Amino acid sequence: MYCPKCGKQSPDEATVCKECGLKFGPVSAEPVFDPTINAYRQPLYTPATVPGKGVGIASMIIGILSVVAFLTAYIAAAFAVIGLALGIYSKSKSNKLNLPNGTATAGIACSAVCLGIELTILLIAVIAGAFYF
Numbered sequence: 001m002y003c004p005k006c007g008k009q010s011p012d013e014a015t016v017c018k019e020c021g022l023k024f025g026p027v028s029a030e031p032v033f034d035p036t037i038n039a040y041r042q043p044l045y046t047p048a049t050v051p052g053k054g055v056g057i058a059s060m061i062i063g064i065l066s067v068v069a070f071l072t073a074y075i076a077a078a079f080a081v082i083g084l085a086l087g088i089y090s091k092s093k094s095n096k097l098n099l100p101n102g103t104a105t106a107g108i109a110c111s112a113v114c115l116g117i118e119l120t121i122l123l124i125a126v127i128a129g130a131f132y133f
């Protein structure tokens with residue numbers, strides 16, 4: 001067979017190209033579509049397994065999860081801002097009439113605490129991000 005990398009001929013039973021050292025994987029039984037000849041052909045080789053591929057997949061999954069967690073923190077912070085704004089709006093309405101508005105006070109307090117927590121998480125994430133990248 002011919003080496004797909006350097007084009008030099010190697011014995012059909014060879015597992016490594018003697019010219020460039022390319023590893024020949026096990027021959028696949030399935031024909032593959034070759035766009036250069038616009039037809040299916042029996043593959044001469046299958047690419048060797050990429051080392052560290054499993055770790056790469058794990059890294060990708062953790063990366064996606066971190067983005068999701070980050071977005072969740074942003075969403076939670078956005079809700080806290082909305083809760084805070086609505087609470088202040090409600091409070092200002094009732095204050096004009098000197099009416100007690102415990103619900104609005106609770107809303108402001110909850111939103112403020114939530115916002116504080118979320119901003120702390122985001123701040124840590126930003127600092128960690130700046131540290132790592």
Ligand SMILES: [Zn+2]
Nearest residue numbers: 003006017020
């Ligand atoms: Zn070669």
